[in-house]
Amino acid sequence: MKKLLTIMLSVAFILSACAADVDPESLENDQADQGTSEASAESEEQPAEAEKTEDPESVENESESKEQEEESAVTTEPEDEEDNTDSGEEAASEDPAVEAEEPEEDTVEASANEGVSEEETKEEQTSNVGLKAYMPKKPMTKTFMQNDEYEAVYEIVDIQGNYVQQVITFGDMVTLQVLQWTEGTVSVVYEEFNPEDTASMLDGFKPVETVDVLIDVTQSSQSESSFKLIDDKQTTSTPVRDFENVLVVQKIEKADSSGAEVRSTFHYAPDYGLIKEKIEDKGENGYTMNSKLIDIK
Structure with missing residues (x-):
C-alpha cells in the first residue's frame, strides 16, 4: 500500500514539473500567431472574391460609353464624305485638263464651217437675224x-x-394695214381701204388671215425662193440722213403670163422700218418706181 502511494506521488510530481516548464506567454504568442495567419488568409481570399464580383453600375457605364463612341464614329463619317466630295469638286474645277476641253468645240465648229461659201454663210446668218430689230420703235410719220x-x-x-398698225395715204387713197413681225417674216395680216376710223385697233387684235408677205428671209437659202437677201449691213443714204446696218431684201414675182418678172427691192433700217423701195416691172406695161424717205416726224 505504501509502495503504491509512493508511485502515485512520484507521477504527480513529474506531471507538476512538466507543467511548470511550459511558458504561458509563449503559449499565448503561439495562439496569436495562429490567429494572424488565419486573418491574412481571409484577406487574401477577399480580393479574389472582389475580382469575381463586378459592380453593375460600372458595367452599364462602360456599355454606354461604348455606344457613344460608336454613334460619334457614325456621325463623323458623312462629314468626311462631304469633305471628300467638296475637295473632289474643287480639284475638278481647278483641273486644267477640264478647262482645256472647251477649245476643242471651237475646233469642231471651225472644221464644220470649212468648205462653206461666203454667200451660203451670209444666207445662214440672215436666216438667224431677228427681223423685229427693224420694226419701228415708236409711233412716227414717214414721208x-x-x-x-x-x-x-x-x-x-x-x-x-x-x-404694227400703219395708215398709208397716197393721193386720195387711204389704206390701213396691220403688219406682223416675226423673227423671219414681215406680213400684212389686216388691210382696209378708205377706213372710217384709223385709230388703233391692236388691243386684243388677233389676225384672221395673211393678206401679203412683204419679207421672208427663212426662204433666202432656197434657189427657187421668191425672196433674195441682198445685204444686211448696207449703209443707205436718204435725204433725211444715212442709215447703217440696213437690211436689203429683193422680192421676185411674175408680172404676167409671158413670164416677165417684177423685182421689188426693200430697204429696212433698225428701229425705223421701211426707208427705201424700188419696183421694176418688166411686163408689157412695165414701169420703174423709186420711193425714198424725205422726212420723219
Whole structure:
C-alpha cells in the first residue's frame, strides 16, 4: 500500500514539473500567431472574391460609353464624305485638263464651217437675224417721195407686241394695214381701204388671215425662193440722213403670163422700218418706181 502511494506521488510530481516548464506567454504568442495567419488568409481570399464580383453600375457605364463612341464614329463619317466630295469638286474645277476641253468645240465648229461659201454663210446668218430689230420703235410719220413727183405718207399709229398698225395715204387713197413681225417674216395680216376710223385697233387684235408677205428671209437659202437677201449691213443714204446696218431684201414675182418678172427691192433700217423701195416691172406695161424717205416726224 505504501509502495503504491509512493508511485502515485512520484507521477504527480513529474506531471507538476512538466507543467511548470511550459511558458504561458509563449503559449499565448503561439495562439496569436495562429490567429494572424488565419486573418491574412481571409484577406487574401477577399480580393479574389472582389475580382469575381463586378459592380453593375460600372458595367452599364462602360456599355454606354461604348455606344457613344460608336454613334460619334457614325456621325463623323458623312462629314468626311462631304469633305471628300467638296475637295473632289474643287480639284475638278481647278483641273486644267477640264478647262482645256472647251477649245476643242471651237475646233469642231471651225472644221464644220470649212468648205462653206461666203454667200451660203451670209444666207445662214440672215436666216438667224431677228427681223423685229427693224420694226419701228415708236409711233412716227414717214414721208416718201415717189419718182420725184408724188408723196406717200406712212403714219405708224400704234405698236403692240409684234404688231404694227400703219395708215398709208397716197393721193386720195387711204389704206390701213396691220403688219406682223416675226423673227423671219414681215406680213400684212389686216388691210382696209378708205377706213372710217384709223385709230388703233391692236388691243386684243388677233389676225384672221395673211393678206401679203412683204419679207421672208427663212426662204433666202432656197434657189427657187421668191425672196433674195441682198445685204444686211448696207449703209443707205436718204435725204433725211444715212442709215447703217440696213437690211436689203429683193422680192421676185411674175408680172404676167409671158413670164416677165417684177423685182421689188426693200430697204429696212433698225428701229425705223421701211426707208427705201424700188419696183421694176418688166411686163408689157412695165414701169420703174423709186420711193425714198424725205422726212420723219
